[in-house]
Amino acid sequence: MSITNCEKDDFLRPRFRKLRAYAFDPSLSLQLETNVINNIVYKVAWEDLSPGPVGEYIEVVDYDPSSACFYRPVDLDNAFVLAQEGLEPSESNPQFHQQMVYAVAMTTIKNFELALGRKITWSQYRNARGEFSQYVQRLRIYPHALREANAYYSPQKKALLFGYFNSTPENPGLQMPGCTVYTCLSHDIIAHEITHALLDGMHRRYVEATHIDSLAFHEAFADIVALFQHFTFPEVLKDQIAKTGGDLRAQNLLGELAQEFGKAIGHYGSLRNAIGRFDPEKNIWQPHVPNPQDYLTEKEPHARGAILVATIFDAFISLYKRRIADLVRIATGGTGILPPGSLHPDLVNRMANEASKTAGHILKICIRALDYCPPLDINFGDYLRALITSDYDLVSDDNLDYRIAIIEAFQKRGIFPDNVKNMSVESLLCKVEDDSEQFESRFAKLIDFFRRFKEKISYISNRREIYELTKIFITGGDISKESGSNAAGVPHRKESIQGLHQRLNIKFLGNEDAVAFGKLTGLILDDSMVDVLGIGRSKGRNTMNMPMLEVHNLKLASRSGPRGDTVNQIIVTLTQKRGVVARRDKWGNAEIIGFFKPEAPTEGWYERTPAQGGNDGFTYTWQPYTPRDTGSLDEGNEKVLPEGWFIFRGGSTLIFDLDYSSDENEVKLQYVIKKDINDEERMRRQFDMLFNQQDFSLNATYFGAPHGNLEAEPFAIIHKVL
């Protein structure tokens, strides 16, 4: 029997497909204590599937190159499989592996869509010269791609690669020594990896290590999603909360639990150790006391990422404690002191639900904040501002003090955003600081354009169409084909629009406003300075000779908050790149000495020298290009850029409020999240990152990248799950 038979009958399509899988990883199923909670049923939104499974978002291709074979793709529509909620969890059946990666990946994707209020897309495929881009419908998952304790997301291949390896466990009681361990059977690893892919789909510049926090952020964010997604399964929590008995260290228990997740598959010395550690003398688990110094001194991406995970976890714990305080009082007749012995099962259920609900909130807040992040070069402080701003927008009445809890947690860890006067909610909001009034009337026109975008896009549910339509709204063209208006029978009517890219150029460039708008958005649009400052000019048909400018993204965010607030926003990200030449001065500090065009470094560069007069207090003199002389000189980008030359990016995320603009005079650019392309402090920091002499690893010595055997795969080594 196949699914098509069902459709002939007039049945409703099922809402969910139930699939059995591990809540943790297989090792816990071998322990009597944890077996109960380890096998759970994932409820995945129903979709049509081909064997693989291959669906709308995911294609599981089970090719094992090291064994030179494919494993038979699972058919989840098989009647026997459907009837028993998927294949039975089993390590020795690769088809179950396919089922589990699918179940966890889809659960994570749905969590993202729920939080963001729109459909997700993967980062797009681009051809060799980067000018042609193509929609990537499905993320590919290879459950048995590697033979090592590693799993990673490959931005180049838009694929997740999972490894398997022979274990040498810390605790032979948990795993048989020498047995094969599959990373694709760990909920946390799958959730973690797919989060990398989702994040890359939203912010593809985040994989570039331009700030000491960039890779750390990718890591930390993926861990946060994995961790809190775990806590949204109440069945996992119940068992553990029941175990606390009269001892109310529930907050510690959750931390310990978080750590157990990591340990199960041998995550030795991993991120989660940041939350706390097991004290062998007292035989109890203790959370770490936050040390604000860590954020200043810790350089290694895992350890640094751990700081962010621990921060979010702190916020979660304090919120959870608040939420169960009343429950405990009710259960104890107001004393708040639980009696020894087992807890009442009802109380356990309620507490587990509170924990699960809180985790769900935190997860949503963390994901939603991504829309409010700068398009590149993110640091933890930026993320704090994004968390606060996104939550402020959606939940006007913060009666549970979520925002305060988050701010407090960041403060305790010593994470402070740049350029913020104090740590209050008001000052953390990403408000427009520069004067934007002169643009209000022009923004009004833009808002009309955005409204049209919203109208068109709101009625499309096909992800490919959303992608193509967005592209046309950015670059210009005929939108009639993509907007579904030419259904059968309706004559095709061409509907050409001018793209956002061109609109921005026309509206703001070629006059004094360009300078002001550049200042507002952190871009260089001043026509007279474009060449010497290393920006370069566009060769695009509609924008010929305009300063290079990339409209990175155009997104509609329609969300409704828990208290009925609704938000309709347009998110636009604009970026630019420039070539920077820097060197170390005699004190060893980075010094910016000139700029080159990123598109054509071999054409020479402009040296900058301080001078009286000149537009900006400098004079610029053209210098010829000198090729690099160190390292191996194969082909590719690195070949041409000499020591000290690098590509630097800047730009901003602009958030327009569609609802605010009911009256044409009240059009509003609500937030600007800016990474100024003129920020020399940032340039110097990036120079220090790239040409770091002080701290490098063996890997860097031999392979040219501090973390990653292949530089082109930024996540490859960082993920060694050892």
Next chain:
Amino acid sequence: MAKTNSKAQKPARAAARKTAAKKSSPAAKPASKKNASRIAEPAVQGKTRDKIVGATPDAVSIRMYCHGFGDCFLLIFKTAEEPVFYMLIDCGMLTGDSDLLKTAIADIKETCGGRLDLVVQTHEHKDHISGFNLKDDKGELLWDSIAVDQVWLAWTENTRPDGDKLAIELKRKHNKKKQALARSLSLYRSFIDDRNNQQEIRNTFRGDSYLAAQKRYATALGQVLGFMDISEQDVLTKAADPSFEFGLTMKDAMAYFVNRSKREDGPDISFWNPGDLASEKQTGLNGINFYFLGPPKDYARLRQMEDHTHAEMYLTDMGVSDNYYMALTKNGDSSGSPFHSKYFWSDADCTRSELDREDHVWTLYHGKKTKAPGDADHAWRKIEIDWLHNAGALALHLDSYTNNTSLVMAIEFEASGKVLLFPGDAQIGNWMSWTAPAKEGSEEPALKWKVSRDGKKEIITAEALLERTVFYKVGHHASHNATAKKSGLELMRSKDLVAMIPVDQEVAKRQGKRGWKMPADDLYERLKQKTKGRIIRLDKGNILERAEEKLPEGSKPTKQQRDGFSRKVTESTARIKIDGKLRPLFFEYLLEGDRD
């Protein structure tokens, strides 16, 4: 200490000497003035031999040969300016003109009069031992014409059937890994050298850079393999042959003296453990003690390549899982799969119409058999060689492991307490083991020597030896990971500390993607401070006389220090040509052992 020869010690050595002298006499021509060094007149044959027993050296000259990127140190112990004992530590080069190394060997031979009292081979890397099986034009091994009394090796080389059990086990593992690494590289190379594959990679965004990265990666792997003298040629032609043994030339070089010891006139071989001490009984030198600090007899430490601030500390054996080797020995055979064959699947199991579906798994990976224009092509998502990137971890592991098997020696002048430290290329795991506590939480180091001085019992620790170190041969060409900071350099507190760095920066710069950072900036700077600039570099000599060498704060020597140092540094009159520039064949530093 373990001995290979069962001969009774002293008589055996005397006998060996006689035959050696006889055998080497035709080869030992009178010293030609052309090559003679300014300071060290070649010893007249027989003269040193008579003096050796019971000699009490008061000074030692440390001669660093500058033939290329590699270690070769000749130590000449002297009594009243007369040479009494010749000791060689390593003789190798990584890349470059092997004729230059031959020149160095000829100079060694001439200097010592055709006979060395002692040779130390620190570890099995090309840049340390490649000279030991070099041949002359007639195909004769160069070293066959130099007599050697004794050879010292680390316990890790004691792999004879009755040798050290751990050493045998480790060597076996090591060989397996070497094989796997070579095989990985050969598979990797053959994929990325294929034109079709190259075109496919280039078609994708940043494909050029991606391909370049892959090529660099293969090159980097090749360079690491170069330390084991595994050539690209061997990798490409022999990797599929499971019976072929890689790195044979270095294995030969390392085993050269062990094999020679089986001959009648062969040297005595000693394998040393950490905690051992060689004194007059072994060397015949009064007042000179050789303390052995490493390699540690602990696999965990041997694997440790960097301190905890680096990610690699996570690379345990798991990074090089057994199933990875297995796949490499299977030659593309599915029998290496962890799953039952009933799950195997191929296009033969599918119907034609299934294969024509866009969303069919086989089609997704391989593309449609009959491609129409506009069909989605997913070739860029193939993962044929991604699993081989694990070889990088393996290569680092292998390289560091071998470095960590370096025999580490502290040579002490008993009277003045002055110490010379020769750590080979020991990496962090080896360094850390010297001062590591016996038990967790205790202050007492595991490693210590009980000696009697002037009739009193004394305990010597590694910390005490470091404290008194006045000469440091910087490990691994001054890379960042071969000089421990807290438990190494910072413990060297002598105000007279002098360092010698066998590094050729220009050669290092040409390796790897960005060039190898040798010397590593932060280490080099700290060394300058610690030594007050009294550093001798293979490529530059006495850096105090080089105008381009900047001295950071706290590293300015006093005039007295500067002059005193410069007086003791000499160089050969003989010149060699490297990179079109002339450079002395060696630099030499005279360390006076009896004076403060």
